[in-house]
Amino acid sequence: MSSSRIPLVLALLAGMLAAVPAASAQGRDQRVVRVQGVCTQESTSKLKLSREDRGIEVEFEVDQNRNSVPWNVTLRRNGTAVVSFTATTRAPSGSFEIHRVIAGRLGISHITVAARAQSETCTAAASALSAKRAAVDGTEAGDDHGRHSGGHS
Numbered sequence: 001m002s003s004s005r006i007p008l009v010l011a012l013l014a015g016m017l018a019a020v021p022a023a024s025a026q027g028r029d030q031r032v033v034r035v036q037g038v039c040t041q042e043s044t045s046k047l048k049l050s051r052e053d054r055g056i057e058v059e060f061e062v063d064q065n066r067n068s069v070p071w072n073v074t075l076r077r078n079g080t081a082v083v084s085f086t087a088t089t090r091a092p093s094g095s096f097e098i099h100r101v102i103a104g105r106l107g108i109s110h111i112t113v114a115a116r117a118q119s120e121t122c123t124a125a126a127s128a129l130s131a132k133r134a135a136v137d138g139t140e141a142g143d144d145h146g147r148h149s150g151g152h153s
Contacts, residue, residue: 031050031106032048032049032050033049033050033126034047034048035126037060037062037113037122038123039062039120039121039123040120040121043064043065043120043122044062044063045061045063045115045122045123045124046124047059047111047113047124047126048060049106049111049126051106052101055103056077056104057100057101058075058099058100058111058113059097059098059099060097060098060113060115061095061096061097061098062089062095062096062115064089064094064095064120065095066089067089067090067091068088068090069089070087070088070117071087071089071096071115071116072084072086072115072116072117073087073113073114073115075098075102075111076111076114077102077109077111078110079110079112082100082102110125110126110127111126111127112124112125
């Protein structure tokens with residue numbers, strides 16, 4: 001190889017190496033699990049788990065179509081309570097949504113969220129193993145085959 005081609009080859013290699021982290025980051029973004037929750041009455045719930053640098057990002061939403069209703073929420077990882085708190089439904093939709101980043105790794109952890117208000121309970125659970133499948137085949141994991149509570153559009 002002539003000495004005039006060496007800088008060109010090095011520049012091409014540097015460009016290829018710079019592109020690798022960007023491609024890897026895009027692949028991580030696809031590691032998401034979405035699960036439709038189950039509610040004992042007319043509310044609906046859903047859970048989303050995604051990979052986060054510091055652990056697992058947990059997003060949980062309950063839509064009750066009523067404002068100012070307090071819900072007691074418990075988030076569990078592998079059966080152990082990680083956090084418990086109260087969330088209140090708000091206008092305009094009569095829903096609440098929580099976002100938490102918890103320790104753990106997709107591929108290992110099993111996440112369960114339960115919310116209770118007055119005479120209603122909503123739950124959603126997802127195994128992070130589902131996240132691995134979703135990342136591989138591009139599907140959303142956790143479909144409950146239509147057994148979730150509905151009633152809202």
